[in-house]
Amino acid sequence: MEYSRIQKNAVKAWMIGRTISLVIFFAIYYPVVYKLIMPNFGSIFEVKYGLNGLTILLAFCFLMNTFIMPVIQYKEWKYSIQEDRIELIHGVLVRNKVIIPISRIQYIEIEQGPIYQSFHLASLNINTASDVHEIPALTLEEANEISQRLKAMIEMSEDIE
């Protein structure tokens, strides 16, 4: 079975997006913890070591998520569109394989945030009656082409039933 890959630009786009959220998070976290809580409750042994531990843990997770995960995530993302189904394979720690029968698709949505726009990327949201699945980081042309193809397929499958 042949799987398509998402765009390589995704790695950069994700890194930039996540760096921004990292900066915002720590801009709030640092003053709250080290200017507010620590001076007042820092004398308590558990609070002091607990908070320092938490900071190290959070920093580790965020750094991993920002600079290492995008590369692996990109490598692991695969999708294939077949005549009766869409298959998505993704995930690093928890691997996911999702199958969406084409006849269940309600509508398709193309989404572009500011960062995706500057990289000429778009994500494709596939909506069924009960859930949403996203294929991230396609080029806009790819996304349009897939949505056209799916539209034709959905119409066909409706004819059959």
Next chain:
Amino acid sequence: MNNKEELKNHQNISRNSQDIIEEVDEFDEVERNHACKILYLFLRKLMSWIFLIIIVIKNMHSDFGFSAIFFALFIILSFVMFFSMIDWYNQIFYFKDEAIYYKSGLMNIKIREIQFKKVNTVDLSQGILEKAFGLAKIKIDTASLSKDESELSLLLNKEKAIEIRNLILNRKDDETVLEEVSYDCYTLNSSQLMLYALTSNAIAKGIGIIFVAYTFLDDYFLDIFDIKLFDKGHFTIQYLLTKAIWIIGAILVISITLSVLQSFIRYYNFKVYVDKDKLNIRYGLLNEKHYSFARNKIKGIHSKQNLIMQLFHIKTLEIESIGYGDEKGESAILFPICNVDLERKIINDILPEFNFGGCMQVPPKRALIRFIWKKLVFIAILAGIFTYYFSFGFLSVLLFPFALILGYMQFKNTAVGMEKDLLVMSYNGFYKVGTVVKKSAVQSIGKSYTYFQKKRKLANCNVSIFSNQKYKSIQVENLEDQMIDDYLKKVR
């Protein structure tokens, strides 16, 4: 595809108000809610005004005296009444081309059109008040997920309500609504109802009720009945023990009684029957309910068992169907209590398309450890913290058997099966749920696994189904990897 139609089912048509009014004027047979609806509207409006009224009375009566206050109150009330009447007058409905149209509002006019064939459930209910006036409330629901409330709720004469129901469900001469049923039906006798009350978390429910009552009444409660929980002075262990036993016993007795009462009031005279292609469910003592809905719109059946029910092999059957059971504090009940034989009989008789004849596949033995280890680690950490900080913390070791039992039950309860049109899943530990869904209601199916699961060739199966709640997804854990792959191929 069936689901697609259902989602597009109802249309709110907003047009130029002039057009609407003209169109309505063309119809001579415009109908309204029963005049009693004014009272309902009046009371509802009053509820939102009540604080203002109270504040007015409290602050003004020293300044203006009672007569002025009564006069003001009279004016406010008549205003509310006047607006209720206007509201009532503007809520009209009429029938045209196999559809019901409902128009409401004075300034902001809304017309709602519901096609008969898109109607999923029609629900008739009678509370005490309605019974006294010979009225019935009719609620019409489509499969739309967009609203919390019913698409259409009307208060009408009982006869009129029955007539509309028959019109919508396309039944000519059926007077059975809220009357004695002549069809073959499954009923719930009082011993079954008793069993249901006792097994369905009676104690938890009762304690909940007691707790609420206690927080409301607080100290007065104990004072009024002159109950002293503890005499000050002699705190011997024996004294505390006897007291504890007394209190626990009292709570048990009270909660069981409350639970029994509640079950009897709710499910009194429970009946479920099929006529033609409509499934009918009716129950209730004070608030009589009658649901009827198209059988082919039922997506699945859940059988639910709590711990006690698992011990006695009895189940509660519920339905997955849009528009049923989404009211507050109400579950989409098919049959409150039944054993395995009765379950098979009911499904065979009422919903034969959900009869699963295939064999169920269970997780392999090597999956058992996967159900247990996380709980053990969690409890080990918890026990460590407790033992370190509290003097009796070592007692938390008792949680280990609890974790083991829970994990083992999850392992035992997990199973899946697939047939031509059906998908069967069974999952959860203390609160076991068995789900049978039509494959056509499965919106997406997937598998997920971690590194450790892959090493043991196991994976979780995630199934997302079309239901009342958006994003309803069922996960069955730690199944044979190979088997899930087979399943993924079969869903289309």
